[in-house]
Amino acid sequence: MIFDGVGMTHFSRFLLAGLFALALAFPAQAAEKVIRLATTTSTAASGLLDAILPKFEAVCACKVHVIAVGTGKALKLGEDGNVDVVLVHARAAEDAFVAAGHGIDRRDVMYNDFVLIGPANDPAKIRDEKDVLAAMKKIADARQKFVSRGDESGTDLMEKSWWRALGINPAGQLWYNAAGQGMGEVLMMANEMRAYTLTDRGTYLSFKDKIALPILMQGDARMFNPYGIIAVNPKKYPDANYAGATELIRWITSDAGQKAIADFKPGGEPLFFPSAK
Amino acid sequence: MSLSEAALQALHMLLEGDPALWGIIHVSLRVCFFAMVLATPPAVALAFLLANFSFPGRRVLVVLVQTLQALPTVVIGLIVYFILTRNGPLGAHELLFTQGGMIVGEAMLAFPILAAMTLSALQGADSRVTETARTLGAGRLRAAWTLMMEVRFAVMAAIVTGFARVISEVGCAMMIGGNIAGVTRNITTAIALETSKGEFAQGIALGIVLVAVALVTNAGMALLQGKGGLK
Structure with a gap:
């Protein structure tokens, strides 16, 4: 033992043993x-x-x-x-x-398809609205909280195209929250904030038991996904x-x-x- | 499901050898282990160099290494993404969204911690160790090696800290690994996924698993140290 040996050999023995154990424990994945x-x-x-x-x-x-x-x-x-x-x-x-x-x-x-969901008391009064643009305008006019994906996802692009069609730029407004997160997170956020949001029906249905926001508006051909x-x-x-x-x-x-x-x-x-x- | 129920269920799955759960733990441990194996030698070598030799730019390098400890994991993820992307410098190796890619990213994350902590241990060591070794006829390198042996427990502490940082981070693992089920999904990205699905209890149960894994690993390292450093 040349160098103050004990610690070193101990350590390298451990390292080797560890490497072997790992090689055995984790075989390479089959080449599919x-x-x-x-x-x-x-x-x-x-x-x-x-x-x-x-x-x-x-x-x-x-x-x-x-x-x-x-x-x-x-x-x-x-x-x-x-x-x-x-x-x-x-x-x-x-x-x-x-x-x-x-x-x-x-x-x-x-x-x-997409659906607009929001608090059950519907402060922006969009329930039973047939035109999604009219519903979005009501939310903006009433300055009611809205949570946007804000992540350039398909849902986000669709929502933004509607704001554009309305000539409204909601970015930076107090009632408009661009979350920058996935659909699930945004549903949970909207639920906590009692806010409106746009969601695809599939994700909404899988979250139905966890959130208390009902579907307020659906069925417009523009909401086809x-x-x-x-x-x-x-x-x-x-x-x-x-x-x-x-x-x-x-x-x-x-x-x-x-x-x-x-x-x-x-x-x-x-x-x-x-x-x- | 309440938190305690979820935690109990997670423990059950753990004990019954649930393949999906153990697969996730495997990925975490495997990536961590190889990342540490990859990062430790060059980090210790750099600390050794910085502690024992003076050269132009040395102090800048020291400050740089210490600063890099503050680098957010997503920034490292982003940098490694650009290196590994198909159009990037290492794109031909197709490491993005593989465990290999994750290992590279996590090694970059651990490197500054290992280097900085080893360096401070070397600097804080009793200077008489080197002097005594020199008096006993050791050359400069040999004396520096003796010093290194003297601080080996501090190096172990650096490895433990680096390991803790790597196994607990999610940003880099998510960006480079992609959270692919059964391939690159590790404990932290699985927690992020469960959270995004609104399954908070499952997420916390996985968090408990992570702490348990860290506990076992650290206990193992403590056993390895034996009575070392006991004063």
Whole structure:
């Protein structure tokens, strides 16, 4: 023992033992073909993907890695080539994504719809309003608390397009709270603040037991929320798993995939309606 | 579900070997371990260099290392994201959204803590250790090594602190790992997910698991130290 040995050998022996233990305890993951899917929080948090993807993985001998973020970030991940395929809901942003050459093979997959929820006593009086723009204007005019996603998600983009159509710029106003968080967090925030908010029906239904805000307005055609799936352009990223992306797109728009979506009924109510043509 | 019910249920799942829960713990421990293995040697080497040699820019480097301890985890996540993204300098290795990527990020997080704490231990050590070693005929390097051995428990403390920082952070793990179920979902990102789903009790139960894991790990390190440092 050259150097003041005891401590050192002790330490290095521990380190070696630890390394061996880890090597044994954590075998390397089996080399399955991985498809990276960037998608919105609504598809993941509602439990839809957990319900349908195992059916796809059973027939494709692959593994789908789901990265659940807002639509804006999901498209950005696709643009940067960090995922192979995106499943999002923001038609204008999707078309821009394809037009810019970031993605190809866009297909309709399914839709659900948005609803406006708020405190039961409805201080802005939007209940039974038929036109979503009129309802939003009432909230703004009454200066009632509104929680916005504020995260460039599909929900956020839709809400912002309505404010734009109304010629209202709510940013920075006292009643307008841009949370910058996912749908679930925003629902909880709106519940705590007794505020209005815009939510997709799927996430709302899965939170119904936890929040005390009823649906106050629904049914306007503008609140239609279509989901599209897009493969990341293999010309731009030759390393991307385009074959896997194509396989997923084919399956999710096939009869089997569409049926799996229709059959997803947590609590007895369907959350998404298949719409592939 | 009340908090105590959720905590009890989490403990049950833990004891019954629930594969999903243990998978999450695996990811946390594995990433932490390799991040520490990756960060410790260069951090200790840097501290060694800064403590024993004077060179131009040394003080700037010391202040820099100490400042980097304050770097928010999401900023490290962001920096590592830009390094690992497909168009980035290391994009070809496809490390984004993998455990490998998380290890790189967490190692960057632990590095300044390890370096700064080791450095302060070396600076605070009794200078007579070096002098005695020199008198006994040791060369400069050999004397510096003796000093290093003298402060090995402080280095262990630095490792414990670095480990605590790495296993408890969520920003970097979320950005680089992506919270992929069964692959990069660790204890903290799972807590964030449960919170976003409004399952606060589940989140707290996982938090209790995290503390339990930290307790076992630290107890293990304490055993390893034996009676070392007892005065």
